[in-house]
Amino acid sequence: MATPDPKENDAHSIIISVLVVDDDEAHAEAVAESLERVGCECTIAPSGKRGIELIEGENFDIVITDLKMDDVDGLMILRKAKEELPEAEVIVLTGHSSINSAVTAMQAGAYTYLTKPLDIQELRAAVDKAAERVRLIRRNAALSRRLDEKFGFEGVIGNSPAMNRVIDKLKALAPTETTVLILGENGTGKELAARALHQNSNRKNKPFVPLNISALPQTILESELFGHEPGAFTGAVTRRIGKFEYAHGGTLFMDEVGEMPMETQIKLLRVLEDRKITRLGSNEEKAINVRLLAATNADLKEMMEKGTFRRDLYYRLSVVSVVLPPLRERQPDIPLLIEHFVKEFSKVYGKEVQGVTRAARHALMHFDWPGNIRQIRNTIEGMLALDTDGLLDVDDLPDEISPLAKTAGPDGTPLASGADFLVGRPMEEVEKYYIARALELSGGNREEAAKMLNIGERTLYRKIKEFDLKS
Known part of the structure; x- marks a missing residue:
């Protein structure tokens, strides 16, 4: 060869x-x-x-x-x-x-x-x-992977330094068979990251099977994972194929793995070691070919110290860990997420949306987003569902976010208490300050900064060179 x-x-x-x-x-x-x-x-x-x-x-x-x-x-x-x-x-x-x-x-x-x-x-x-x-x-x-959205990787959207590191890591892990533990707060997109790993792997034509561990009683959880035979427990009338068997050849994604009972942890560890499962009520082992991805918002290391999570299982699951940052730590990604969800829900609701006003955008940019991606997604959906004029404005914002719009001027330009020093200064200094501020708020995204300033991108590019703002 x-x-x-x-x-x-x-x-x-x-x-x-x-x-x-x-x-x-x-x-x-x-x-x-x-x-x-x-x-x-x-x-x-x-x-x-x-x-x-x-x-x-x-x-x-x-x-x-x-x-x-x-x-x-x-x-x-x-x-x-x-x-x-x-x-x-x-x-x-x-x-x-x-x-x-x-x-x-x-x-x-x-x-x-x-x-x-x-x-x-x-x-x-x-x-x-x-x-x-x-x-x-x-x-x-x-x-095909390189032709994904400009700032996305199979639904994982971001162009901030933090998200670029995450996306690079996902791209490196996707073609491998490595078990990956995805960590992050609720709503940070852990399942999206898992789907990205699956869709960009050699298993993409096989099933992606998600299972949320939380709130499932132990018997039901083990039946969901391993399946059961008739009569295995009260109510088990027919045979059931578990998630491991259903995901054969593909990927099993176990969310909230920190909620798994200790006895089930022991059984899962055995499956990961032997690559075989046994249905509840059966003595027959069945070989499985599954890539396992797990996720949690819990501190598994702390749980290990308390004795509520097995140390050996932790090391089996965390061959490689991927940490998804909260949205408050990746502000430059907010404009990308806004545009993405506006497009998504415009199609869902069949509405023509001209865009988001600067005042509303400013408020969305400066909210803390404790619910992360899930919360901003739901917020944009709610705004679009209620909108009647084709322009998402301050009046479309939820109550907990709308007060932030008052920190913007009538045209949406952010007001900063430290900007009083500009009073009486030459127009050139005022212009330079606000261009630099727009670039900062947009994370260096010139297209977004130009929209904030209501000027063309070519004009912005010329001003950046004129004021030496390239850095």
């Missing part, structure tokens, strides 16, 4: 993961060794049954399977791979006497077939071409 160019995208330089399924173990070893010499990472399944187990439990880029095996044939391996690993390519190996079956495999979605005895160069060439297709899919996925 060609040596990856380090200048290419990460999608191009990935190591290709290959599963070789063949009940002739010596032949499987030979195939794996020949591909490892050119940079592939190979796993061997010495039987069709083991191949099925590996496909269900792990991710592979390419599956190479013998067509004729004693327990499970190659066509079944092919069907399972297409079901569990839709982006993987499958290469079928066959003898000359089974060419018709190989054609059937091609019709069922195999990338190609090769006849035995294998020509090593032909094998490597086929894997190389299949790998290029895998890389192309990943490059396209990476391109």
